Amino acid sequence: MLAALLIAAFSQSIDSTPPPRPPRTVAIDERLAADAGIHVGDRLLLTPTPGGDVGSAGSGDSVIVSALVRRRADPSEVARAEYRVRMHLDELQALIGYGDRVDRFAVSARGTAGTDSALRRINDAAFGFRAYRSRDIAVETSRTFLVVSRFHRAIGVITIVASAIFLLCIMLLKVDERRRDVAALRLMGISARSIVRSVMVEAALVAVVGSAVGVGLGWLSSQIINWHYRGVYRTPLAFAVVTPGIVLLAVSLSLALGLIAGFVAAQRLVHMSPLELLSGRREERSPAAAATAG
Amino acid sequence: MSDVVMKASDLRREYHMGGELVRAVRGVTLEIARGDYVAIVGPSGCGKSTLLNLLGGIDRPTTGSVTIEGSRIDQLSDAAATRFRLHHIGFVFQRFYLMPALTAIENIELPMAEAKIPRDKRVRRGRELLAYVGLEARYGHRPAQLSGGEQQRVAIARALANKPQLLLADEPTGELDAKTGTEMIELLAQVNRDGTTIVVVTHDEDLAGAAHRVVHMRDGVVVDDRRQR
Ligand SMILES: Nc1ncnc2c1ncn2[C@@H]1O[C@H](COP(=O)(O)OP(=O)(O)OP(=O)(O)O)[C@@H](O)[C@H]1O
Numbered sequence A: 001m002l003a004a005l006l007i008a009a010f011s012q013s014i015d016s017t018p019p020p021r022p023p024r025t026v027a028i029d030e031r032l033a034a035d036a037g038i039h040v041g042d043r044l045l046l047t048p049t050p051g052g053d054v055g056s057a058g059s060g061d062s063v064i065v066s067a068l069v070r071r072r073a074d075p076s077e078v079a080r081a082e083y084r085v086r087m088h089l090d091e092l093q094a095l096i097g098y099g100d101r102v103d104r105f106a107v108s109a110r111g112t113a114g115t116d117s118a119l120r121r122i123n124d125a126a127f128g129f130r131a132y133r134s135r136d137i138a139v140e141t142s143r144t145f146l147v148v149s150r151f152h153r154a155i156g157v158i159t160i161v162a163s164a165i166f167l168l169c170i171m172l173l174k175v176d177e178r179r180r181d182v183a184a185l186r187l188m189g190i191s192a193r194s195i196v197r198s199v200m201v202e203a204a205l206v207a208v209v210g211s212a213v214g215v216g217l218g219w220l221s222s223q224i225i226n227w228h229y230r231g232v233y234r235t236p237l238a239f240a241v242v243t244p245g246i247v248l249l250a251v252s253l254s255l256a257l258g259l260i261a262g263f264v265a266a267q268r269l270v271h272m273s274p275l276e277l278l279s280g281r282r283e284e285r286s287p288a289a290a291a292t293a294g
Numbered sequence B: 001m002s003d004v005v006m007k008a009s010d011l012r013r014e015y016h017m018g019g020e021l022v023r024a025v026r027g028v029t030l031e032i033a034r035g036d037y038v039a040i041v042g043p044s045g046c047g048k049s050t051l052l053n054l055l056g057g058i059d060r061p062t063t064g065s066v067t068i069e070g071s072r073i074d075q076l077s078d079a080a081a082t083r084f085r086l087h088h089i090g091f092v093f094q095r096f097y098l099m100p101a102l103t104a105i106e107n108i109e110l111p112m113a114e115a116k117i118p119r120d121k122r123v124r125r126g127r128e129l130l131a132y133v134g135l136e137a138r139y140g141h142r143p144a145q146l147s148g149g150e151q152q153r154v155a156i157a158r159a160l161a162n163k164p165q166l167l168l169a170d171e172p173t174g175e176l177d178a179k180t181g182t183e184m185i186e187l188l189a190q191v192n193r194d195g196t197t198i199v200v201v202t203h204d205e206d207l208a209g210a211a212h213r214v215v216h217m218r219d220g221v222v223v224d225d226r227r228q229r
């Protein structure tokens, strides 16, 4: 039950044995407090085994809850369902009768310079263990998440490219619908360039409005996803985020693809003569046509 | 300035249709004087529209030449011919071809915008032209809100936007009833009186009757060309 305890070693608990002591304190998981109805100031009985008796010597201890610990937004902790209790190291050792052994302990220092020198000195003196900077451990443990997030980005880019192809199809249909209008514009003297430009502007507008709506929907669904999973896993972790970088990537990618789609669609119009556009029949060009003079 | 605004010499236009040669225009020579009003008439399929398209630089002759205001428009590149049409030729078609999404005045502004005329001037001229064709109150209406005759008036105003020397019209009364057709004939006569040279292709005898000169075509050639006033 206490197998996966994370031990916070406070500086005073590393000191030598204390004088006559007041009741010891523990910090418990906020979720445990909520589930078991425990409040700060409550007195708890700690035993090494479930239902253990405080009477038998060294097998239990009466402690006061002095703090509730909220889970950090650490992706590697999200799926862990067990409760955690923080207690003084000596007390833990006494409780489980496990002597002078810990799996891990954390040391906190003020400022990065302190961290560096502490790290160096610990590793110089260490025998059979090693100290790491918590930031490095965080990077190590969240590597999976980096891969997952790259994967998500790839899916996002593929989605945008697919919707650009969709946009191209829409633009092709639209310009086909407007063949007669465009032919009339060309007859009036509107240049092919102006026509290409206006089709591209239209496609770009569709792309930008579409990606703005997409960003809005993305933001909304990220709120819903976060609200849902924060409830499920009881963590402040953000499961989905819409960052300015993502917005910029999405909008600029779809804008560029929109412009390309508009350009491609417009080419179909301007490569036909206005008369061909109006009549719908393409003239058969034969080399004899130019040579024939009769 | 010469008083010949347009000259066509031995124009021919042939199409290849499924291996067969269609001779739509087979040798037309025509001079059109500045300020003239010319109607081209003849049976269906005799090559009237093909000739008008050649005269307007919309289509290229197989052989022969078209000169407008001293420019050989049959030799212009597509882009240059488009540009030439913008400034020198106005077109009116049987089917109006107004942009459905734009209002009447916006339709008229289109060729002016392409000619880089500043917005305030465009709006002013657009209003003048709408008043000229008798539609000043309808400037904010879209084509769908206008009758056929009103749409054709807007199309004429649009064709005149860049003050072209030449107005070419292909069956401008073709889709109109008799009454609006008569109004259209009056409007075109007015445009001609105000100085624009007009060439119109038509089956409409009243419209042809309003022209100063009538060119009869048959099988791709001019068979009669006479001045009636
Ligand atoms: N793009 C084309 N390809 C092949 N043949 C064509 C094309 N355009 C016109 N023609 C042919 O050229 C001939 C003349 O056509 P045109 O449209 O000039 O006649 P039109 O005198 O204007 O007839 P209408 O009075 O019915 O409008 C017709 O036989 C027509 O089928």
Ligand SMILES: [Mg+2]
Residues within 6 Å of the ligand: B048, B049, B050, B170
């Ligand atoms: Mg015709």
